[in-house]
Amino acid sequence: MTERINTIISNLNLDTTELVCEALDNIIKLENLSQEEKILLTEALTAIFYHHDFGDTNDLERLIIRTEKLIGNFGIDVLPFLIEELINADSESAAYLGKCISFSEVKGIEAILAAWEEHDGDDFAIINIIQALASFTVPEVSKAAPKLIASTRSNSPHVKAMALSTIGVLSLNISMDKLDDKVRKSMFNAVFSLLGDRKPLVRQNAVKTLGKMHKKAILTRDQEGKVHSSFTAMLGKDGEHNWDREFIVRHEIEHYIQLFTPKKTLADRYKQSFLILNKHELCHNTFHYEVEAPFIAKKIKPGQFIIVRHSTQSERIPLSVCGWDAEKGSIQIIINSVGKTSTEINNLKPGNKFADMVGPLGVRSRVTKYNGTCVVIGGGYGVGAIIPTARELKAIGNRVIGVIGARSKNLLLMVEELKSACDEVIITTNDGSEGMTGFVTTALEEIMNRETVEHVLAIGPVPMMEAVSNMTREKKIETYVSLNAIMVDGTGMCGACRVTIGGKVKFACIDGPDFNGHKVDFGELVKRQKMFVNEEKRAFEALEI
Amino acid sequence: MREKRTLNLTNKERMNLPHQEMILMEAEERVCSFDEVPIGYNHEQAVMEASRCLQCRKPECIKACPVGIDIPAFIRLIEQGKPADAAKKIRETNFLPAACGRVCPQDKQCQAVCVVGRRNLPVGIGDLERYAADYERKYKTLEYPDIPEDTGKKIAIVGSGPAGLSAAYELRIRGHQVVVFEAFHRAGGVLIYGIPRFRLPIDIIDEDIKFLENIGVEFVYNMIIGKILSLDDLLGEEGFDAAFIGTGAGLPRLLDVPGANANGVYSANEYLTRIYLMEADKFPEFATPLYQGKKVAVIGAGNTAMDSMRTAKRLGADVTCYYRRSIEEAPARSEELKHAQQEMINWKWLSNPVEFITNEDNFITHIKCEIMELSEPDDSGRRIPVATGKFFTDECDTVVMSLGCSVNPILPATDREIKINDWGVITVDGETCETSKKGVFAGGDAITGGSTVILAMGQAKIAAASIHDFLMGKTKDKEEESLEMV
Numbered sequence A: 001m002t003e004r005i006n007t008i009i010s011n012l013n014l015d016t017t018e019l020v021c022e023a024l025d026n027i028i029k030l031e032n033l034s035q036e037e038k039i040l041l042t043e044a045l046t047a048i049f050y051h052h053d054f055g056d057t058n059d060l061e062r063l064i065i066r067t068e069k070l071i072g073n074f075g076i077d078v079l080p081f082l083i084e085e086l087i088n089a090d091s092e093s094a095a096y097l098g099k100c101i102s103f104s105e106v107k108g109i110e111a112i113l114a115a116w117e118e119h120d121g122d123d124f125a126i127i128n129i130i131q132a133l134a135s136f137t138v139p140e141v142s143k144a145a146p147k148l149i150a151s152t153r154s155n156s157p158h159v160k161a162m163a164l165s166t167i168g169v170l171s172l173n174i175s176m177d178k179l180d181d182k183v184r185k186s187m188f189n190a191v192f193s194l195l196g197d198r199k200p201l202v203r204q205n206a207v208k209t210l211g212k213m214h215k216k217a218i219l220t221r222d223q224e225g226k227v228h229s230s231f232t233a234m235l236g237k238d239g240e241h242n243w244d245r246e247f248i249v250r251h252e253i254e255h256y257i258q259l260f261t262p263k264k265t266l267a268d269r270y271k272q273s274f275l276i277l278n279k280h281e282l283c284h285n286t287f288h289y290e291v292e293a294p295f296i297a298k299k300i301k302p303g304q305f306i307i308v309r310h311s312t313q314s315e316r317i318p319l320s321v322c323g324w325d326a327e328k329g330s331i332q333i334i335i336n337s338v339g340k341t342s343t344e345i346n347n348l349k350p351g352n353k354f355a356d357m358v359g360p361l362g363v364r365s366r367v368t369k370y371n372g373t374c375v376v377i378g379g380g381y382g383v384g385a386i387i388p389t390a391r392e393l394k395a396i397g398n399r400v401i402g403v404i405g406a407r408s409k410n411l412l413l414m415v416e417e418l419k420s421a422c423d424e425v426i427i428t429t430n431d432g433s434e435g436m437t438g439f440v441t442t443a444l445e446e447i448m449n450r451e452t453v454e455h456v457l458a459i460g461p462v463p464m465m466e467a468v469s470n471m472t473r474e475k476k477i478e479t480y481v482s483l484n485a486i487m488v489d490g491t492g493m494c495g496a497c498r499v500t501i502g503g504k505v506k507f508a509c510i511d512g513p514d515f516n517g518h519k520v521d522f523g524e525l526v527k528r529q530k531m532f533v534n535e536e537k538r539a540f541e542a543l544e545i
Numbered sequence B: 001m002r003e004k005r006t007l008n009l010t011n012k013e014r015m016n017l018p019h020q021e022m023i024l025m026e027a028e029e030r031v032c033s034f035d036e037v038p039i040g041y042n043h044e045q046a047v048m049e050a051s052r053c054l055q056c057r058k059p060e061c062i063k064a065c066p067v068g069i070d071i072p073a074f075i076r077l078i079e080q081g082k083p084a085d086a087a088k089k090i091r092e093t094n095f096l097p098a099a100c101g102r103v104c105p106q107d108k109q110c111q112a113v114c115v116v117g118r119r120n121l122p123v124g125i126g127d128l129e130r131y132a133a134d135y136e137r138k139y140k141t142l143e144y145p146d147i148p149e150d151t152g153k154k155i156a157i158v159g160s161g162p163a164g165l166s167a168a169y170e171l172r173i174r175g176h177q178v179v180v181f182e183a184f185h186r187a188g189g190v191l192i193y194g195i196p197r198f199r200l201p202i203d204i205i206d207e208d209i210k211f212l213e214n215i216g217v218e219f220v221y222n223m224i225i226g227k228i229l230s231l232d233d234l235l236g237e238e239g240f241d242a243a244f245i246g247t248g249a250g251l252p253r254l255l256d257v258p259g260a261n262a263n264g265v266y267s268a269n270e271y272l273t274r275i276y277l278m279e280a281d282k283f284p285e286f287a288t289p290l291y292q293g294k295k296v297a298v299i300g301a302g303n304t305a306m307d308s309m310r311t312a313k314r315l316g317a318d319v320t321c322y323y324r325r326s327i328e329e330a331p332a333r334s335e336e337l338k339h340a341q342q343e344m345i346n347w348k349w350l351s352n353p354v355e356f357i358t359n360e361d362n363f364i365t366h367i368k369c370e371i372m373e374l375s376e377p378d379d380s381g382r383r384i385p386v387a388t389g390k391f392f393t394d395e396c397d398t399v400v401m402s403l404g405c406s407v408n409p410i411l412p413a414t415d416r417e418i419k420i421n422d423w424g425v426i427t428v429d430g431e432t433c434e435t436s437k438k439g440v441f442a443g444g445d446a447i448t449g450g451s452t453v454i455l456a457m458g459q460a461k462i463a464a465a466s467i468h469d470f471l472m473g474k475t476k477d478k479e480e481e482s483l484e485m486v
Ligand SMILES: Cc1cc2nc3c(=O)[nH]c(=O)nc-3n(C[C@H](O)[C@H](O)[C@H](O)COP(=O)(O)OP(=O)(O)OC[C@H]3O[C@@H](n4cnc5c(N)ncnc54)[C@H](O)[C@@H]3O)c2cc1C
Pocket: A305, A317, A318, A319, A320, A321, A333, A334, A335, A336, A337, A338, A339, A340, A341, A342, A343, A381, A385, A483, A484, A485, A486, A487, A513, A529, A530, A533, A536, A537, A540
């Protein structure tokens, strides 16, 4: 029996990959192997990996494919042998063995980590193990990150240096950006802190590794800045150390410092921070924010809106803009907690940032000179939303009356701001706790009775906008309402925001948000807003737990 | 003298070699996950498939490729066991090989004209392209191109779909400074928010974006050009020397039938965007909701329809396709249609939706269709669906309308100098891809109204070459001017 395998194995000593592969293929064809044969074969395979001169990675891969087949067919495993060799190898062989082991990908990593566990404390073995890790190109090698980071705090400068070098190589080879943010950060910190190590060898490796990490663009701007100032300081420390040995570090720094020199990119100019500058409560569950967004602030017009995403996992929600300061580069928004997303936003604080903010979206509100009075009506966040339009209407010489509706006095908001934008403001509350008792329509009726109204704009809850439209329809008073349809992109790409206007389908985000109130199918809008009630309820309840 | 081939075979023998099929995940398994369906070739299969190529002296396949990849050359390298070099070869003309190998309609392009296809199945050019690209990704053999000295020219790219990305790449490797402005919070266009992950894993696109960033292309997100900055702003105050428009065709066409605005009726764009861009499949961990019932009706039979059906299936629904013509006319890529068929979709050919029936809360409950039949072929051989006056009604709680797109009007609407045709498509010079506005070029779905990734890339390449000429010519003009002044 062993005869047959001996013949084949003797062929395995041939030196062209072609012939070795052929011999292996013959073995694969064998029916079954005895235990003895398996041992012989495993040793032979290990020898091939160890001694064979591979032309290139393709040769190696072809051997690996066959070895995998052998493992599959007969349960032969060369890994333990390779690992055992690795532990005792000299540094050149260790690099080579690492490469062989790395072809077993995930299994190889696990075997190496197990060996690491077993040999902890044996610096000689650990150095080989760390070096072998550098051969891996599969993302699972990131499993070794915690141990690598820990080794940067080893007592042996050689272990430290090898850990640094492997971190550097891995940074180049695998996508470190797939690593957990925390791990990536502590990896940077580990490397960065070794810039201050006692041994020049370690410092030199730290510099090199940071250079590699930079090449792969895995450092943040802040981190790059920190490195740059350390490098500058280290270059300046002439003479403080033994010149001969310090030279290698300085030489390395001179090579890399260019990379870290902060450069202004073209795109920097367009990166808005979306930083919350300040926040205050307007009434229960409703907050006012000022947010840094210089480009939006420069371009936005009354009636336009924005879409925000406060974190990378949140949904995109549309919001009106109730004011802006182009010079300061900020915009103002009001958010009323009604569900998961608005509640989460209202938990943000000054200093926090929105992940994304896109705008200005939609068409601006109509602003021209009218002969008759303009009435702007707001409810809820709508009170804020009407202010920019009211201000412009007034600025070009219109008589503007503002009307606010709220259930009760304690829910009123932005009254003073609206007053400053209008000639007159009428407040209505359902319970009569402030101003006129009733609804915004009560006030509108009164105004219509006493003067000629030519233009009405209403923003707020759908029933309010519908009631206003119904009241002005008969007298044919131009009436605009701002439709708060459910949206996704806000650019006309999805059609989620479709509304029916005079029997025609329109997209609220690009054709609106303002539409002729007399033509809007309000019934459909209300029902479409409830499209996701069940899902939203689920999300909101999950939030409260 | 021609190089010796790895396998010593006559052309006739090569033509008779069996075509290698990529290994697929089992249909039952794949409808439970968003993992990629084809697993790909292994080394042996790739070499075998590559051996089928005849290495034609006048290869038809190159002519049929919109970007003119040197197909026989890269196939030869695979045959020689040098997939990394093959990938490098492809990259000379196409910098998105992993994506193109997966989504290009090879059956209508290079593989349609392959000589081997006259007697046997054509060479699996797409699968081989994918193999080389995957090898490059797996073993990180990608080499960065050398970027020439800065030319001092700045170019604004609008949109980060395949067209915008290609234009950015081509201009950057000519040494210009390039900034890509994207409306969404993520780059890739349809590759990210349309084409499903089980066809094109999202990591691939992210890696390609990272590659562009690393060669110095800059990206800015949340910027809708036309709204936050106009083309005039970019070319004026912002100091860009030229602009490229690659804004795609993102305006969904909808059915104009009763109930089309019912709750539960989506455009394919909305449906796919909610799932792939906003990750609604992970709701509520990701906050974007999706109302998806148990019986999903998808209308249409193009690529987007296939993608919607197979997505709905993966979310656990019973899915039916409604199309007013027959399977022969279905415009989808043949592979997609085949995969959809394997995944247990129900098919209602010759069915034209005429009404979406809703309950009192406006939620869809039924779809009503008219049965169609095909006319005799007309002069051009086309058979037109005609109404029969017979109807049927099926239960359903979700509808995805997949009827194609028109061009998004935002940009042309905000710049009168950009001319569009009656269908809203931006008109360009056929040779240079320049629009009617000086210094502004365009490519991709924005100038075609919807086509393919590779055509978008091909146009972007032409546009990039014209932009380069335009900019470098401009420098010459200036020099000449100053000479004249002297
Ligand atoms: C053009 C426009 C401007 C807007 N401006 C503002 C603003 O300035 N401030 C503000 O607080 N809100 C504004 N909204 C409404 C805001 O977008 C919604 O309140 C928000 O999407 C709710 O998200 P959520 O996750 O907190 O609530 P969800 O859980 O999604 O919903 C909670 C409840 O709110 C209702 N709802 C969901 N979406 C909307 C919607 N788009 N409009 C109205 N009701 C909705 C639902 O029916 C549900 O019952 C605006 C909407 C539009 C379209």
